Amino acid sequence: MFNSYDSNTLEYKPELCINCGMCSTVCPHGVFRAGEDNGKGTKTRAKLVNSLACMECGACQLNCPVGAIKVDNGVGCAFAMMWSAITGSSEISCGSGSCCKPSSDSVELLQIGRKK
Amino acid sequence: MSEIIMHPEQSTIKHTTSDLLTSNRIDHILARLGVRRSEHRVEPGLYALGNPTEESPVFVSANYTLSFDALRSSLHGIDGYILVLDTMGINVWCAAGKGTFGTDELVYRIESTGLCDIVRHKTLIVPQLGATGVSAHKVRSRSGFKVEFGPVRAGDLPEYLKTHTATEEMRRVRFPLSERIVLIPVELFLIPLPVLVATVIISLIGGYMAAAGVISAILAGVVLFPILLPWIPTKDFSTKGFIIGGLVALPFAWSAFQGASGGSDTTFWLHPALALAYLLVMPPITAFLALNFTGATTFTSVTGVRREIYAHVPKMAWMFAGGIIIMIILALMRILGGV
Numbered sequence: 001m002f003n004s005y006d007s008n009t010l011e012y013k014p015e016l017c018i019n020c021g022m023c024s025t026v027c028p029h030g031v032f033r034a035g036e037d038n039g040k041g042t043k044t045r046a047k048l049v050n051s052l053a054c055m056e057c058g059a060c061q062l063n064c065p066v067g068a069i070k071v072d073n074g075v076g077c078a079f080a081m082m083w084s085a086i087t088g089s090s091e092i093s094c095g096s097g098s099c100c101k102p103s104s105d106s107v108e109l110l111q112i113g114r115k116k
Numbered sequence: 117m118s119e120i121i122m123h124p125e126q127s128t129i130k131h132t133t134s135d136l137l138t139s140n141r142i143d144h145i146l147a148r149l150g151v152r153r154s155e156h157r158v159e160p161g162l163y164a165l166g167n168p169t170e171e172s173p174v175f176v177s178a179n180y181t182l183s184f185d186a187l188r189s190s191l192h193g194i195d196g197y198i199l200v201l202d203t204m205g206i207n208v209w210c211a212a213g214k215g216t217f218g219t220d221e222l223v224y225r226i227e228s229t230g231l232c233d234i235v236r237h238k239t240l241i242v243p244q245l246g247a248t249g250v251s252a253h254k255v256r257s258r259s260g261f262k263v264e265f266g267p268v269r270a271g272d273l274p275e276y277l278k279t280h281t282a283t284e285e286m287r288r289v290r291f292p293l294s295e296r297i298v299l300i301p302v303e304l305f306l307i308p309l310p311v312l313v314a315t316v317i318i319s320l321i322g323g324y325m326a327a328a329g330v331i332s333a334i335l336a337g338v339v340l341f342p343i344l345l346p347w348i349p350t351k352d353f354s355t356k357g358f359i360i361g362g363l364v365a366l367p368f369a370w371s372a373f374q375g376a377s378g379g380s381d382t383t384f385w386l387h388p389a390l391a392l393a394y395l396l397v398m399p400p401i402t403a404f405l406a407l408n409f410t411g412a413t414t415f416t417s418v419t420g421v422r423r424e425i426y427a428h429v430p431k432m433a434w435m436f437a438g439g440i441i442i443m444i445i446l447a448l449m450r451i452l453g454g455v
Contacts, residue, residue, distance in 0.1 A: 001352075001355075001427065002350040002351060002352055002355050003350070003351035003352060004351070004352050004420045004421070004423035004424040004427060005351055005352075005416070005417060005419075005420035005423075006351075007419065008417045008419045008420065009419055022252065022253075025244070025247075025265050025282075025287065026244060026247035026265055027287075028244065028245065028268060028287065028288060028289035028414070029288065029289065029415065030284070030287070030288060053415070054417060055414075055415050055416060055417045056417040056418050056419060057213065057248045058248055059212075059245075059247035059248040062247065062248065062249075062250075062251045063247055063250075063251055063252050063253070065253040072418070072419070073248075073418070074213075074418040075210075075213045075214075075411070075418065076410055076411070076413075076417050076418045076420065076421040077408075077410060077411025077412075077416075077421070078353075078407045078408050078410045078411060078421050078424065078425055079408040079411050080411060081418075081421060081422060081425060082425060082429070085425075
């Protein structure tokens with residue numbers, strides 16, 4: 001009712017992690033923390049430390065070389081999502097939404113809701 | 117900035133500097149106002165910044181003037197190359213979200229500019245927010261270039277370049293007051309025509325006061341809401357908007373209600389009805405605009421926004437429709453019944 005942001009689609013399988021450090025590097029909200037030296041000469045795995053801060057941008061998933069991260073990513077823009085719902089299209093050009101600068105030709109398309 | 121020089125390796129390298137000219141600043145203001153929004157573009161390709169050598173760093177940017185200029189103006193005294201991707205005049209993060217600032221385009225630009233013949237190293241510094249579209253390991257396997265994700269903000273690059281590591285603060289996206297305020301003009305410039313039409317219609321139904329109420333509700337959503345965002349209670353943008361819109365509607369409702377003192381016995385309910393109409397019409401307008409602000413923020417998830425739409429948009433529609441119906445009934449009574 002007052003908080004629609006108390007869950008998201010981020011899934012992490014730590015058993016696949018090779019601790020390359022990419023997820024913690026690319027995440028703009030500190031959702032992952034890179035593995036640390038465990039004192040035995042090896043490093044621990046990346047840790048999911050702030051799952052609820054995830055905005056589902058998909059950067060971690062795209063940059064995880066071993067596929068340990070899954071997220072249903074997309075642009076969280078209400079205007080774009082409602083517009084696509086009204087027009088029945090799965091994609092729209094990002095028009096008067098404030099996030100993006102539109103293109104004069106309508107070639108430029110925005111994937112709404114989720115990327116297929 | 118547009119001076120073109122020929123590189124020995126027959127590839128065309130454009131030249132640029134880290135200085136912003138008056139014309140650049142005017143372009144930035146126009147972009148911030150939303151004037152010809154899609155035309156603030158830089159030609160894609162490779163730019164030499166200062167006097168780079170084959171050891172100089174290569175920075176990747178979008179062909180949106182605000183992105184390109186933020187990068188080059190942050191690199192005072194630094195010689196390097198800027199590889200501009202064709203993002204169709206869209207900033208790095210939004211373009212990355214759509215994939216135009218992406219692996220394919222980056223690999224294509226590396227090849228089409230002949231970058232591997234121009235620099236001896238194999239490292240690209242890509243803005244961190246580009247990671248939503250650029251897959252570092254795929255770029256490496258397809259082009260041989262190693263992607264190094266730099267800081268979120270170009271302004272942190274000089275500090276970053278000393279060690280090629282970003283602090284935690286450089287890696288975080290924030291949404292401070294200054295960044296929220298610069299978004300207001302473009303929102304204001306986007307709403308005029310339909311809003312003017314709607315306001316004229318509303319003023320015909322409900323008079324000038326009703327038109328003023330609608331405009332106030334809109335300004336509350338477009339100006340007040342972005343400013344107050346972090347301090348308004350509740351997490352959902354819609355409920356935040358209902359709260360702000362409700363507060364702005366209160367004086368209108370109160371003034372309508374006050375008008376009741378002089379009414380006769382048969383029309384005593386007219387003023388409370390008008391007050392109710394304000395409370396029904398104004399908050400959903402602000403709430404709807406607040407919900408649409410999700411697209412401009414730096415932190416809302418698709419899942420959350422989708423849930424918000426389902427949870428609150430029907431409420432907004434019912435309230436707005438109810439209020440408008442009351443206003444129409446009151447207008448008809450005024451015209452037909454002479455009350």
